[in-house]
Amino acid sequence: MELNKIELLVEKYFQGESSIAEENELRTYFSSLHVAQHLEQYKPLFGYLSLAADQKFAPEIALDSKQDFQNEFKKRKVTWLSIAASVVVLMGIGTYGYYNDEFEKGKQNLGTYDDPELAFRQTQKALALLSNHVNVGIESVKYIEEYQESKELIFKQ
Incomplete structure (x- = not known):
């Protein structure tokens, strides 16, 4: 049985x-x-x-060594973060020094004129150049408006 x-x-x-x-x-x-x-x-x-x-599972890593590993990881992380922060600060100081020096050089030559008529002509040239560039931008916008109108006619929104 x-x-x-x-x-x-x-x-x-x-x-x-x-x-x-x-x-x-x-x-x-x-x-x-x-x-x-x-x-x-x-x-x-x-x-x-x-x-x-x-059989029972026995962890191979003791808790103390796990904590030591975590502490070492945190120390490395803090070390790398401090190095990165130092590099960023140094780059910021260098960039400020470079551009400040360029600004000081440009500040000395302000483009002033003693003759008012010459200053007026130079101002007209500068404004004409600016106007040409603005007009180019406006022409591009006109094309976009025409495209929008055509699209609305086709899709009848």
Whole structure:
């Protein structure tokens, strides 16, 4: 009777229909010394499962070393951040010095004129140049307006 029950439990186990209690019963049976000859082939399987169930996970890294690692990581991070901040500050100072020097050089030559008529002509040239560039920009906007009107006619929004 016992052998028939074990054979039925093995069948249920391989079909995935066995309960935890039935699996424990199979482990107990296959870990004993009295296993039927035709069921000997399953002994290593259930023997391994019983050994795996008894094993416990033990972390390999101690908590102190984990904290040491985190502290070292934070120190490295702070070191790199301070180096990066120093580089940014130095670049800012260098950029300010460069542009301030250029500004001082440009400040000396203000383009002043002693003759008012010459100043008037130069101002007219500058304004004409500015006007030409503004007109080019306005022409581009006109093309966009025409495109918008055409699109509205086509799609009738």
